[in-house]
Amino acid sequence: MILDGKAPTGRIEESWDKHRFELKLVNPANKRKYKVLVVGTGLAGASAAASLGELGYNVEAFCYQDSPRRAHSIAAQGGINAAKNYPNDGDSIYRLFYDTIKGGDFRAREADVWRLAQVSNNIIDQCVAQGVPFARDYAGYLDTRSFGGAQVSRTFYARGQTGQQLLLGAYTALSRQIKAGSVKLFPRTEMLDLVVVDGEAKGITVRDLVTGEIRTHVGDAVVLATGGYVNVFYLSTNAMGCSVTAIWKAAKKGAYFANPCFTQIHPTCIPQAGDYQSKLTLMSESLRNDGRVWVPKKKEDCNKPPNEIGEDDRDYYLERKYPTFGNLAPRDISSRAAKEACDDGRGVGPGGRGVYLDFAASIKRLGENVIRERYGNLFEMYERITDEDGYKQPMRIYPAPHYSMGGLWVDYNLMSNIPGLFVLGEANFSVHGANRLGASALMQGLADGYFVIPYTIGGYLAAAKPGKVKPDHAECLKSIADVQETEKKLLGVNGKRTVTEFMRELGSLMWNNVGMGRSEASLTEAIQKIPAIREEFWKNVKVSGGGMETNQQLENAGRTADFFEFSELLARDALHRNESCGGHFREEYQYPDGEAKRDDANFCYVAAWELKGAGQEPELHKEPLKFENVHLAVRSYK
Amino acid sequence: MSAQASGHGTMNIKLIVWRQAGPDKPGNFETYEAKGITPHHSFLEMLDVVNEDLIKQGKDPITFDHDCREGICGTCSAVVNGVPHGGQKRTTLCQLHMRKFKDGDSIYLEPWRARAFPIIRDLMVDRGALDRLIQAAGWISCHTGGVPDGNSTPIAKRDADYAMDAAECIGCGACVAACPNGAAMLFGGAKVAQYAALPQGQVEAPERVAAMIQAMAENGFGNCSNHYECQAACPKGIDVKFITRLNREFYKALVLDKVGATPPKKS
Amino acid sequence: MRLFSTSIGRKGVMAVTGLLMVLFVVGHLLGNLTVFKGPDGINAYAEGLHKLVPVVWGTRIVMGSALILHVYMSIQITLENWAANPKKYAVSRSLRATFSSKNMIWTGAAIGAFVIYHLAHFTFRVTPSDLMLGTDTMGRPDVYQMVVDSLSGAVIGGVYLVAMVALCLHLWHGIQSLFQTLGLSNAKLLPEYGLWGKVLSGIFLVGFGAIPAVILAGILK
């Protein structure tokens, strides 16, 4: 089936304004009759719930953490883009739009990206009004920096905690609505199923993580803003609780999953130290502004202390391969280059999985004080984790899974193919194509929540009768029974291996075969192996405790079970996409110099997968992509 | 680097952990052995090891709160040998590493204790009271949309920096756990001070501080006796100067007759 | 009243009353130190003071109310604080709280007990001893002799010394604390208040303590 993204036609500059005008409105007096369920309280969810509550809708907000403020958006360090052009360096909505399309390797819908660029400016204004303490210059105006390969300075930031500050802004807006009574909050509540009635999304089934109670909440529309899924690799920069569960359950109820294989690997993470490791920590990319990346030229040197390796014996491979961008080459390129060096046996640190990020030259040039001022907190963090002093010896870094560009398929209104199911933020596939630019995810989350969904949801609700489904509807009862059944199964296996052991096994298979470099062989192998581990999981997992209590093992087991199903789809998508683009690198598809080889003739589409039930192959639907405002071109960072 | 390579051996640690099956259940200390821990294990990874062991023995693993494991979400929370987050300066529990301990050490692990934070299970407590403080008073009443351009009001860099210093709070509640009075003044003070320092927050400053203090009382937090234990335990180094600011803002509100005069205002 | 019903309002009252009492204690110390000049010093001072009837009574009323307010609030606040933190840690370790900050109610109570005793002792002279306030050679009330006579007893002298330790401990924390409470502090000033608070409490300890100590040692007769 050919999917229609419902993108408006006509001049792109007017597309959003025109569309907004054409959307139906809900009568203000009627708004409170509509109940909207918002799952997720990250940037996307919190901003959506707050804005919808303020408009007068009756909102319920859910998150699995104990407080909305702890959503993983909190961890974003670098910054948020906007086309304000405050520094007068040539930025514009068009340039941000252009950069995002190009950065995403031409795999995103033009109209959606245009809208994102357009509302980016409103986001900054909104956050300032909320009291977000953005960095300022001495004149008192907002400061910006350049980020992630962009040639203009359009990234707004709040020290190294931009995500935190933006999320706290949205969280306070949400808190205000909770106080006002327009939003009801359900923390420590995990969505475990989507309730679809007559083809429309009308509720969710959740587990209260404290009491273990399983119940259904019904509403007139469901908004999922549940974040990304790169924890499918087990070790990633995501929080321990990040999972695919919410969107996977929706996919099982018929929502299409788009481009699952588009995942982003971040080049500057602290390498893994041992098998017990539970997560990887990101260090802001800004380090690459002053650090030089290298590995030893000779394998024998890998175990030598770095300071004893002479200048001539070092391979500054990024500077060598990409003389123009050097150490600032885009994320996917520098990640892959690091992997190549380590695959070549020249990696450093435990397991040979690390490369050096060396500040010696800039310390010499600028002085240690300047470096300390710029990156002091990052050096501190590095030392806390590794016990090594980055001023005295080079840091070790390695790429780590970081972000998922794929997600549930949505149209221009952010509505999935299930009417009434809206998907925002990292959980949808929309604007980043095959690769996301630095500082653009925060922008997307807030754009979706503050400035898109408040309009587009009205278009759906205006035509819907409020309160159609009651909690005792047969579909709700069935959904509860299904969730209880799964829980009973998990608790009943009583095998010998822990959930974490299984997740580690799945994760390392995914990382090795479906991670940075993918080939037909590695993907086929993964697709064969995943069902075997999955089967063993269901036969041999041990989940202690019961269902009607706080049970973290049970929570993990459920999330892991979903990763086991989802991982296969991810691998399958990667296998079907016979090209390299953005974060998806198929070893067979590269130019002789190692550059990704895109295939626009055959793959210039969004791959949206429809699940067909257990044991059945998923069906692929395509949404062809048209580029009328930016011309398809090969990306080059040489 | 492996434990050997960095010149440390592995260590065994004795853990004395508060176990409590539920909010109204009695609790007691249990002793466990964490074996084969390397200096590179984070504190929570050490607990993971213990838990994996417990699960395999058919026992209930220790319930503890955590999520980001990189010191920013504010979820992790336990009192290590009497000090919330373990006492390494500006470090959350998840960022504390086992190299700070020695082979054979005994470690007492207890949940945050304060009336405002009822225990849910083991080391996990309910910190909803902090959210309720923010709901009562931790916001600026701006609407989505309809706000002026971000650069329309210049804000002195020193004020922006001051606000940012306050805003770094991760809402972990260690300040309350550390405070001999179970007070949330550091947490609340940071929020009040952040907004009081910014022009857009000054408009509502008196109402905000009044509502904040009222909410603290309603949610079971204690008063401040200026013990400064909160600052010492705070993983973000939030300064008690924000409590000073809170006090100052409160007197201002008193003088302006905004305290308790009207019920704390709705949005 | 909102001043007396809110957390920070009441703390403000405590701080202001505490400050007033500190000022009184400073004055009282200066006055008392005249004892080292012998009868001429303190008796002259006492006589001079008692002539200023409105000042004396003004001070008495202000200090009396301050003390009552201070004590009333302190008990209320302390009970609330105990209730807010009902269960202690099995292992307790303080990072910055001090013995002095954690025992304000007890050092306060000790001071309270002392003040009652002290008033009964010197002001109303109703303690079970044959304390007399005679007149000196110049016809002034002989405060000097009264003080020296009574404090030369080990028990009474000892009580005074202990009370001075309690006062010192109370103010060791209390002085800097009042500036913080009143919002008159910041990150740079706070350590300075701390330092000066300790110096001043030390001066109180040494200054007041010296009187019974010197008398006990038999130097002042």
Ligand SMILES: Cc1cc2nc3c(=O)[nH]c(=O)nc-3n(C[C@H](O)[C@H](O)[C@H](O)COP(=O)(O)OP(=O)(O)OC[C@H]3O[C@@H](n4cnc5c(N)ncnc54)[C@H](O)[C@@H]3O)c2cc1C
């Ligand atoms: C370390 C790190 C640094 C980053 N730095 C940057 C940066 O500098 N700039 C940038 O633009 N982007 C950055 N990103 C990316 C960006 O932070 C995220 O993509 C973005 O914040 C995602 O926001 P979100 O609202 O979609 O989801 P999240 O913030 O992840 O929120 C997900 C929400 O869904 C809830 N949830 C999930 N599943 C369930 C369920 N089953 N039931 C109930 N609730 C559920 C969670 O409780 C949570 O509230 C970074 C990401 C990481 C990991």
Ligand code: HEM
């Ligand atoms: C009579 C009995 C007294 C009692 C029971 C008492 C009790 C207390 C208590 C419990 C506190 C701490 C309150 C808190 O912050 O939680 C306190 C603070 C204080 N007290 Fe007293 N006190 C007494 C007498 C005095 C006297 C005589 C003085 C002065 C000479 C004094 C000076 C102070 C000061 C300066 C503070 C600090 C106020 C602040 O923190 O803002 N107190 N007192």
Ligand code: HEM
């Ligand atoms: C060694 C220490 C002290 C000595 C020798 C001393 C001595 C005296 C004397 C001689 C008087 C006056 C009697 C009179 O003329 O009527 C007096 C009064 C008083 N003292 Fe002290 N004093 C000491 C410490 C203190 C302290 C520490 C406090 C308070 C905390 C205190 C509080 C008072 C008060 C409230 C009065 C009554 C004043 C009045 O008449 O209104 N004294 N003291």
Ligand code: SF4
């Ligand atoms: S002030 Fe510090 S200790 Fe208190 S909640 Fe914030 S970060 Fe945690």
Ligand code: F3S
């Ligand atoms: S420890 Fe408690 S008493 Fe005040 S200064 Fe901090 S809140």
Ligand code: FES
């Ligand atoms: S787990 Fe997020 S701060 Fe420790």
